Amino acid sequence: xxxxxxxxxxxxxxxxxxxxxxxxxxxxxxxxxxxxxxxxxxxxxxxxxxxxxxxxxxxxxxxxxxxxxxxxxxxxxxxxxxxxxxxxxxxxxxxxxxxxxxxxxxxxxxxxxxxxxxxxxxxxxxxxxxxxxxxxxxxxxxxxxxxxxxxxxxxxxxxxxxxxxxxxxxxxxxxxxxxxxxxxxxxxxxxxxxxxxxxxxxxxxxxxxxxxxxxxxxxxxxxxxxxxxxxxxxxxxxxxxxxxxxxxxxxxxxxxxxxxxxxxxxxxxxxxxxxxxxxxxxxxxxxxxxxxxxxxxxxxxxxxxxxxxxxxxxxxxxxxxxxxxxxxxxxxxxxxxxxxxxxxxxxxxxxxxxxxxxxxxxxxxxx
Amino acid sequence: xxxxxxxxxxxxxxxxxxxxxxxxxxxxxxxxxxxxxxxxxxxxxxxxxxxxxxxxxxxxxxxxxxxxxxxxxxxxxxxxxxxxxxxxxxxxxxxxxxxxxxxxxxxxxxxxxxxxxxxxxxxxxxxxxxxxxxxxxxxxxxxxxxxxxxxxxxxxxxxxxxxxxxxxxxxxxxxxxxxxxxxxxxxxxxxxxxxxxxxxxxxxxxxxxxxxxxxxxxxxxxxxxxxxxxxxxxxxxxxxxxxxxxxxxxxxxxxxxxxxxxxxxxxxxxxxxxxxxxxxx
Numbered sequence: 310x311x312x313x314x315x316x317x318x319x320x321x322x323x324x325x326x327x328x329x330x331x332x333x334x335x336x337x338x339x340x341x342x343x344x345x346x347x348x349x350x351x352x353x354x355x356x357x358x359x360x361x362x363x364x365x366x367x368x369x370x371x372x373x374x375x376x377x378x379x380x381x382x383x384x385x386x387x388x389x390x391x392x393x394x395x396x397x398x399x400x401x402x403x404x405x406x407x408x409x410x411x412x413x414x415x416x417x418x419x420x421x422x423x424x425x426x427x428x429x430x431x432x433x434x435x436x437x438x439x440x441x442x443x444x445x446x447x448x449x450x451x452x453x454x455x456x457x458x459x460x461x462x463x464x465x466x467x468x469x470x471x472x473x474x475x476x477x478x479x480x481x482x483x484x485x486x487x488x489x490x491x492x493x494x495x496x497x498x499x500x501x502x503x504x505x506x507x508x509x510x511x512x513x514x515x516x517x518x519x520x521x522x523x524x525x526x527x528x529x530x531x532x533x534x535x536x537x538x539x540x541x542x543x544x545x546x547x548x549x550x551x552x553x554x555x556x557x558x559x560x561x562x563x564x565x566x567x568x569x570x571x572x573x574x575x576x577x578x579x580x581x582x583x584x585x586x587x588x589x590x591x592x593x594x595x596x597x598x599x600x601x602x603x604x605x606x607x608x609x610x611x612x613x614x615x616x617x618x619x620x621x622x623x624x625x626x627x628x629x630x631x632x633x634x635x636x637x638x639x640x641x642x643x644x645x646x647x648x649x650x651x652x653x654x655x656x657x658x659x660x661x662x663x664x665x666x667x668x669x670x671x672x673x674x675x676x
Numbered sequence: 677x678x679x680x681x682x683x684x685x686x687x688x689x690x691x692x693x694x695x696x697x698x699x700x701x702x703x704x705x706x707x708x709x710x711x712x713x714x715x716x717x718x719x720x721x722x723x724x725x726x727x728x729x730x731x732x733x734x735x736x737x738x739x740x741x742x743x744x745x746x747x748x749x750x751x752x753x754x755x756x757x758x759x760x761x762x763x764x765x766x767x768x769x770x771x772x773x774x775x776x777x778x779x780x781x782x783x784x785x786x787x788x789x790x791x792x793x794x795x796x797x798x799x800x801x802x803x804x805x806x807x808x809x810x811x812x813x814x815x816x817x818x819x820x821x822x823x824x825x826x827x828x829x830x831x832x833x834x835x836x837x838x839x840x841x842x843x844x845x846x847x848x849x850x851x852x853x854x855x856x857x858x859x860x861x862x863x864x865x866x867x868x869x870x871x872x873x874x875x876x877x878x879x880x881x882x883x884x885x886x887x888x889x890x891x892x893x894x895x896x897x898x899x900x901x902x903x904x905x906x907x908x909x910x911x912x913x914x915x916x917x918x919x920x921x922x923x924x925x926x927x928x929x930x931x932x933x934x935x936x937x938x939x940x941x942x943x944x945x946x947x948x949x950x951x952x953x954x955x956x957x
Contacts, residue, residue: 361850382856394847398869407865408855455855
């Protein structure tokens with residue numbers, strides 16, 4: 310039995326197709342992230358799982374029930390909204406127990422649930438306050454408490470952290486993760502923030518233009534993006550995309566990198582069968598900032614390139630430097646103690662074992 | 677206190693006096709007897725507090741052929757205003773709720789047509805409404821007049837509530853739907869409790885409109901069922917030789933008193949409600 314099964318779901322508003330056939334399945338207890346830029350259809354998909362939007366085509370099952378045409382209240386879900394959507398006229402206690410009251414839960418049981426939930430979220434002292442007397446983080450907790458009190462088979466989160474300031478966001482992020490580890494309920498979580506996606510998710514669905522671009526574990530998506538959009542969207546700072554010529558020299562493939570007027574030929578030791586047909590053509594090299602580091606002990610599959618440093622940005626644990634390779638700005642992550650100077654050439658070590666290549670027209674990965 | 681403050685306060689004081697003067701003259705005149713009125717000036721104060729004119733206006737003044745004062749008509753007005761205000765406000769709230777939170781195909785067009793309703797002058801609907809009341813068998817009855825006021829007021833109350841509810845986030849309704857609440861429960865438990873300011877606006881607006889209405893009252897009601905505005909007109913126009921200015925003034929104040937009271941009691945909500953939603957708070 311799958312916790313959630315979405316089968317070829319489509320959604321059209323008038324003539325616009327906002328979801329073009331979504332298919333996905335998750336196991337009970339998994340934390341699914343729907344991530345993508347705004348307008349990609351991720352919130353629409355969440356609302357359709359919740360039953361707040363109708364499904365144009367296809368069907369949705371929760372557990373072993375087809376819920377495609379059920380009312381939100383009959384789907385056994387709970388939802389946390391971006392604006393928290395706490396009932397302004399009710400106290401925190403009433404907010405948490407409103408759903409229980411409608412379901413005619415006996416008084417004693419209701420009391421026990423409110424106690425348990427408020428203890429878990431540490432909001433006991435706030436129970437008699439009204440939402441407007443709470444801070445952003447407290448409102449967020451109450452909204453989660455309201456969802457928890459329902460004890461549903463799936464929690465839905467719609468960008469719950471985007472209204473919080475940066476520090477609180479990081480705190481609440483780990484609280485949500487901890488909560489998930491504790492209660493173990495299936496979660497579907499919508500966000501546009503790729504860090505939230507990476508840190509929270511068991512599985513991530515990267516969406517764009519109403520389609521799922523890639524579905525997999527965070528590490529899988531980070532290491533093996535299917536196309537240039539996913540590669541650029543996941544990871545901060547983004548992956549560098551360097552257009553370069555690929556040549557066949559003897560039996561191995563080499564790419565040409567130029568920096569500061571000096572040409573370098575870097576051999577590709579990875580076995581990528583698809584590259585064969587690109588010999589002599591332009592392709593896009595995808596390399597993450599942490600794969601370009603200061604000179605150190607040379608690894609098996611790495612190459613040294615000397616580049617002029619254009620920008621230096623210390624972040625504390627690392628220093629980001631920007632160099633120009635093949636005419637494009639390229640970000641590298643080096644150790645803060647590494648010696649680098651503005652406008653001076655610096656030898657940098659390219660780790661070629663994890664680089665990826667994309668077709669320069671279709672932007673699809675070359676395998 | 678700076679010069680500009682002094683200027684501002686004196687200007688405000690002058691404006692207040694300018695607007696209050698007619699009321700003062702009416703009040704003074706209503707407390708004089710006819711001799712004082714004839715011999716004194718408009719602004720000369722009464723020699724004693726003489727409420728005879730008030731008693732006459734309330735209980736014995738002639739409005740046309742009957743001489744029972746305004747009291748019966750005052751209660752007529754109350755009987756018309758209370759149901760008309762309550763029903764048009766409740767329906768307006770429901771309309772606003774549906775037009776913002778349960779939109780249907782064509783709901784914007786529907787709202788647009790309702791908006792036109794706020795621009796139709798009273799005179800335009802007189803004849804069609806008379807036909808309608810006749811068709812419904814309500815011609816010349818209090819219920820008929822109440823119906824006219826409800827229908828005419830609905831465009832306004834819907835506009836008020838719709839514009840207020842549009843600033844209530846839809847997520848609130850969605851959260852309640854997921855919690856298991858239906859159409860009526862959401863309205864009663866989530867929407868109505870936050871509607872106080874706009875309810876006050878609607879009540880004040882409808883109360884003043886209906887209480888002060890003369891045209892619908894004179895057209896659609898007859899004889900002893902007429903509202904106080906019509907009776908006031910009859911009282912002032914009924915001449916029995918001498919023109920009793922003091923009684924006329926007392927009657928006019930009696931007729932205006934309820935609206936005055938409503939503004940004094942709920943005025944601050946009125947301003948707050950009218951500006952609600954303009955600035956997000």
